[in-house]
Amino acid sequence: MNATSQVVRQPLDVAITGLGVVAPGRPGREGFWETIISGRSVVRTITLFDPTGFRSQVAGECDLDLASLGLSLADLRRLDRAAVLALTAAREAMADAALPTGIPRRRVGVVLGSAVGCASSLEREFRLATDDGRRPDIADCAFNRDMWEYVAPVGIAAEVANAVGARGVVRLVSDGCTSGLDAIATGARLVRSGQADVVIAGGADAPVTPIVAASFDAIHATTPANAEPSAASRPFDRDRRGFVLAEGSAMVVLESAERAKQRGAPAYCLVQGAATRMNAFHMTGLREDGAELSAAITAALEEADVAASEVSYVNAHGSGTVKNDRHETSAIKRALGRHAYTVPISSIKSTIGHSLGAIGAIEIAASALAIRRGVVPPTANLDHPDQFCDLDYVPQLARSTHLSRVLSTASGFGGFQSAMVLAEA
Amino acid sequence: MGEVVITGAGTLSPAGIGASALWSALTEFDRSLFTPRRAAPGDRVWDAGLEARVPRFEPARWIEARLALQTDIATQYALCATSLALAQAGIDSRCAQPFETGVFIASAAGGFEFTLAEFGNLWRKGARAVSVYESFAWFYAAHNGQASIRHGVKGDGLTFVGESPAGLDGLAAAVSAIQAGLGRAICGGMDACRDPWSWQALVQSGLVTRRENPDRAYLPFTTDAAGFIPADGGTILVLESAEGAAARGVEPLGSIKGHASGFSPFGSNDDSLSDIIRSALEAARTPACEIDLIMADGQANPIADDAETDALSSLFGRSGHPPVACPKARFGRMLSGGGTTDLLLGLLSARTGVIPGTYSDTDLSSRTDLAIVRRTTRGRRLRTVLVLARDSHGLASALVATTNQPRRRPT
Structure with missing residues (x-):
């Protein structure tokens, strides 16, 4: 068996009938779309904590209107910021899908992706219990009774399930920065296999915290270009210096294409194929040949029954690190062959940053909106392409074109390489 | 769908390293494995109670020094258990055909000790x-x-x-991947x-008992239930197609029948839990009357235990209760690895006819009508297990697995 023959060769045919997005920039799904097609970055100097002393001091932050969320003060105190983001996106997605009443709750599932779970709450509790680390031990502290929820963050998915009334399969996927894409793939397979009629799937992360920022500082993964935040993230550009940390969430409502058609729900697109491959190489490093991401792309295309030449847009991981951009460019060339040189490819991370476990889902939302509107979002800040990145990365300006098949790719620490194929409904 | 079998298992538990250590401790002795919690210097608040740690784990024996430096203890446990599972499955440590094998190991708390x-x-x-x-x-x-x-x-x-369900859900995802063409999978769950x-x-969280008598601390399905004792460890399994295992001449530990x-x-207060169990039985194409052993969840939380009792009674009451075992009451409740550990123990029971007892003290009276296996029983004819x-x-x-292979001792 080779790298690409291990897939079911029948398309998944799962429809996305609802979308909810919370991302840096303008609020909501429509605001998100306006932000990513503007070609202007909304990255800013970090406000969620004092970044003085950190190597990277810029981030993509969400301006949440907490009062409008309908959450009690007790809930807002209890819930991690990632959970608030997820609930907000899930609420918008459910309203958008306008599901009929009467779906058995046991047939409704939730699959959420998150890379760092409740990092912000864990750090807050550590700081409270140790007086910002000044105490040598935590012997006499009063522990938050929700602390276990933060240590083992599957509770975020349970919160979403409770909010939408789901009693079916509930899962939290954590595959590093492919979590969001992998969660939607998992949800689509639950629908396809008949384990659920409807799945609310997506990703959420709130990693703009000192511990996460410091951990990426330590390996120089994030950019030190702090002087001009809006120019800090530069995927595929020769002057890029690393990715920009961000937060956000996107949730989609998944149901079978047949079911969506029967109830007259306009689908954004169909999830046709998905695959993940491990790179067995390094927890943070990438091989320049992109062989494993290429294998994931090929497997996803095979499952979707889509030829490489049929791909009309690639929504790239495009994190803005030298390693990723070259690895991904190689992977796209390996998987798409000559078509790689003509298909438009773009990264929205230069506009909104890299929200770890959420971004894969946010990029699926971007791809779904791109299909519906026939517009390719641009790669902001791409002024001088890296000589090793010689494909069409749609610099600066959005491009109108008919999109019938979209490929979205993701790459994560731990060696996770994922791809998903979406098709117009 | 093709049959998927388990060909290797690696367990770390409060009994030690390897499935045989846990199996021997549970079947040869009628006592619990809990020890007084060892407090770190200055840890005055949590110096009481019992704990269930993996004893005598030396990372240097199992993983390279550079790997020990960059991993949390939970990941070190997982790597140790994975090596054991691959060895039992007769698979080379380095995969000869790398794209044929997948990884589906669950975790509840990740590398939290490292992060602290x-x-x-x-x-x-x-x-x-x-x-x-x-960062990783x-x-x-x-x-x-x-x-x-x-x-x-x-x-x-x-x-x-997640906790125990996450390990079984990962196993189920691995089964689906194998049925879609993946050669084999490493799955399970591991935490510290x-x-x-x-x-x-x-x-x-209120889930953990603070009792200090090891034999009367973790008492699921009893009127004295007052929480569980969390345990280190878990079980990693190697799954592959039945045809693949047969072609390699490997004798499976058991076969996965269905999951929900x-x-x-x-x-x-609804029937959602019984629905889940019923769905697993349907997926396994196994009527309730063919279940020979139930490996119960047993949180020792009265509300949770009552719900579990009601769900099981509603499904098995009419067909006669199969024996219900909850041996974790003697070694602790693992987190993401609890489900796959129960699965392994259930299959070992089916292969040996021995069901490990749930309590080390037989004076306890169950408040349920479940057929709880209180003390270790032998000579039972068992084949199909519900976890x-x-x-x-x-x-x-909920997961249904079966074995119809000749008996063999755990390794």
């Missing part, structure tokens, strides 16, 4: 003092990433986060809960 130390470095010494390994050692996906690198695994990868924060977080999962919050796993939120998984 880095919290300290950050807030006591500053951002530049944080380890270069922090904490990850819930660290077990899968490190196992992939160490064994050259390039196939599918998926990490579910040794650090004072995880421990105290569990205590504060869902959300049944405590106090929901039930729930978590503290109400997520639940």
Whole structure:
């Protein structure tokens, strides 16, 4: 068996009938779309904590209107910021899908992706219990009774399930920065296999915290270009210096294409194929040949029954690190062959940053909106392409074109390489 | 769908390293494995109670020094158990055909102990003092990433986060991937809960008993139920197609028949838990009357235990209760690895006819009508096992597995 023959060769045919997005920039799904097609970055100097002393001091932050969320003060105190983001996106997605009443709750599932779970709450509790680390031990502290929820963050998915009334399969996927894409793939397979009629799937992360920022500082993964935040993230550009940390969430409502058609729900697109491959190489490093991401792309295309030449847009991981951009460019060339040189490819991370476990889902939302509107979002800040990145990365300006098949790719620490194929409904 | 079998297992538990250590402790002795909690210096708040740690684990015996440096203890456990499972399955440590193998190891708390130390470095010494390994050692996906690198695994990868159900859900995802063409999968769950924060977080959640008598501490399905004792460890399994195992001449430990999962919050007062079990039986094409042994979840929380009792009674009451075992009451409740450990123990029971007892004290009276196996019983004819796993939120998984192979001793 080779790298690409291990897939079911029948398309998944799962429809996305609802979308909810919370991302840096303008609020909501429509605001998100306006932000990513503007070609202007909304990255800013970090406000969620004092970044003085950190190597990277810029981030993509969400301006949440907490009062409008309908959450009690007790809930807002209890819930991690990632959970608030997820609930907000899930609420918008459910309203958008306008599901009929009467779906058995046991047939409704939730699959959420998150890379760092409740990092912000864990750090807050550590700081409270140790007086910002000044105490040598935590012997006499009063522990938050929700602390276990933060240590083992599957509770975020349970919160979403409770909010939408789901009693079916509930899962939290954590595959590093492919979590969001992998969660939607998992949800689509639950629908396809008949384990659920409807799945609310997506990703959420709130990693703009000192511990996460410091951990990426330590390996120089994030950019030190702090002087001009809006120019800090530069995927595929020769002057890029690393990715920009961000937060956000996107949730989609998944149901079978047949079911969506029967109830007259306009689908954004169909999830046709998905695959993940491990790179067995390094927890943070990438091989320049992109062989494993290429294998994931090929497997996803095979499952979707889509030829490489049929791909009309690639929504790239495009994190803005030298390693990723070259690895991904190689992977796209390996998987798409000559078509790689003509298909438009773009990264929205230069506009909104890299929200770890959420971004894969946010990029699926971007791809779904791109299909519906026939517009390719641009790669902001791409002024001088890296000589090793010689494909069409749609610099600066959005491009109108008919999109019938979209490929979205993701790459994560731990060696996770994922791809998903979406098709117009 | 093709039959998927288990060909290898690696367990770390409070009995030690390897499935045989746990099996021997449970079947040859009628006592619990809990020990008084060892308090770290200054840990005055949590110096009482019992704990269930993996004893005598020496990372240097199992993993390379550079790997020990960049991993949390939970990932070290997972790598040790993965090596054991691959060895039992007769699979080379380095995969000859890397895209044929996938990793689906679940985790509840990731590398939290590692991160606690880095919290300290950050807030006591500053951002530049944080380890270069922090960015991935904490990850819930660290077990899968490190196992992939160490064994050259390039196939599918998926990490579910959560307590016992997550391990079984990962196993089910692995089964689906194998049925779709993947050659084999490494799955299961592994956690450590040794650090004072995880421990105290569990205590504060109200889930953990503070009793100090090891034989009367963790008492699921009894009127004395007052919480569980969290345990280190878990079980990693190697799955492959029955045809693949036969072609390699490997004797399976058991076969996965069916699985289902869902959300049944405590106090929901509906039939969602019984629905999940019924769905697993349907997926397995196995009527309730063919279940020979139930490996219960047994949280020792009266509300959770009552819901589990009601669900099982509603499904099995009419066909006569099969024996219900909950041996974790003697070694502790593992987190993400609890479900796969129960599965392994259930299959070993089916293969040997021995069911490990649930309690070491037989004076306890069950308040349920379940046929709880109180003391270890032998000579039972068993074949098909139902494993039930729930978590503290109400997520639940049920899995049916069977064995019809000749008996063999665990390794």
